[in-house]
Amino acid sequence: MCRAYYQWKTAGVIMSSKQVPKDILAAIRKYTEDYWDDDADMVQHTVDEEIAAYIALQAVEFGAAASVRQKIIDGAAEATESWQERLAIVEGEVAAFRELQQDFDQVPPALIRKLKAETAREHPADYGSQRDAVVSGVNTYLHTEEVKAQIGxxxxxxxxxxxxxxxxxxxxxxxxxxxxxxxxxxxxxxxxxxxxxxxxxxxxxxxxxxxxxxxxxxxxxxxxxxxxxxxxxxxxxxxxxxxxxxxxxxxxxxxxxxxx
Structure with a gap:
């Protein structure tokens, strides 16, 4: 289960459903009622978790990914209605974007630029897939160099x-x-x-x-x-x-x- 019951404080005040826009809150309740039907306890439990996830999402530090913040958020919204799932997607994409910016000291810069350009074309709005493809390319290069050194x-x-x-x-x-x-x-x-x-x-x-x-x-x-x-x-x-x-x-x- 993704992050149950978050509490975020601003100026010493515990954030609650009052910090969630009414249309968002209504959508959360509709989504959970449609999913759980007449199970009132699970409806309330899920509403609480969805509210907590929504609040947590507003507090995510994008850092190096600030320039693509809206693209990441929009991509998460297209993928799912659940705020818990959106939060997990956003956090994963922010982490992946950050990892894409790291230096790969053992790999020629030209190869890294090539890998990043190719995977950006293949996965234009999916930084997790971009990261995985670049890491795979780096591992392939390192393995090839190791084999050359051993077998050559x-x-x-x-x-x-x-x-x-x-x-x-x-x-x-x-x-x-x-x-x-x-x-x-x-x-x-x-x-x-x-x-x-x-x-x-x-x-x-x-x-x-x-x-x-x-x-x-x-x-x-x-x-x-x-x-x-x-x-x-x-x-x-x-x-x-x-x-x-x-x-x-x-x-x-x-x-x-x-x-x-």
Whole structure:
């Protein structure tokens, strides 16, 4: 239940229904009577809470959101008749607007401006949704940077390791035919494809190269309804070797190929 029985004092006088305009008070009573019908106790209880919420709403400090005060209030009024619900909406929107003004020190300013502009177009009068979208974008950026830092230095190693594993697939049921349709027996080795998640797109590759670390780590083998996250597993193997054997593979350089 949203904020029961508020008491707000002005010059030492407890605010009451006398501070609520008559048309607002009449609307509150009609709204509660329509909702509770003939339950007099609940009608009076809800009227008291609605009055308290109305009074509390008048005292909300908008602060940084003062410039959009009327837009927030109008949006809450369009959403619901209940003053308790309007109060909750307004407080949430004011908090969200305030959070949108904060500095995101770990994120490039240009990206923050881009995220704010995009979400403002998508949710022009919903600061809660704007805040959530910006925070989601920031978290995605930070996660991507973390993956780049962890996987980037070993990405070449992971690709070479996966290539060895992927080329070790064999299907004994494949029928082999040569020139002229001559049957050459059963069974064939083949390179198993890797599926990557690139944004919202699933990409299947038989040759893995020039893939960003944040996409590379999503690489998986699909076996019917089963999946093997091959690159994530290989990254864990590298991590285990470094941790348990004291070998820093991320800093290791491949041996130069000897000239013939």
């Amino acid at each position: 230095p070993i990405s070449e190693l992971l690709v070479k390791m996966e290539q060895i594993i992927g080329n070790e697939c064999y299907n004994s049921k494949i029928q082999n035919y040569g020139p002229g349709g001559v049957w050459q027996g059963e069974g064939r080795s083949f390179r198993y494809p890797v599926k990557f998640l690139d944004g919202d797109e699933v990409v299947k590759r038989w040759s893995v190269y020039d893939i960003p670390p944040e996409v590379l780590i999503t690489g998986r083998y699909q076996f019917g309804s089963n999946e093997l996250s091959i690159f994530r597993a290989l990254a864990k193997v590298v991590e285990m070797i470094e941790r348990e054997y004291g070998v820093r593979l991320a800093d290791a350089k491949p041996k130069a190929k000897s000239k013939a």
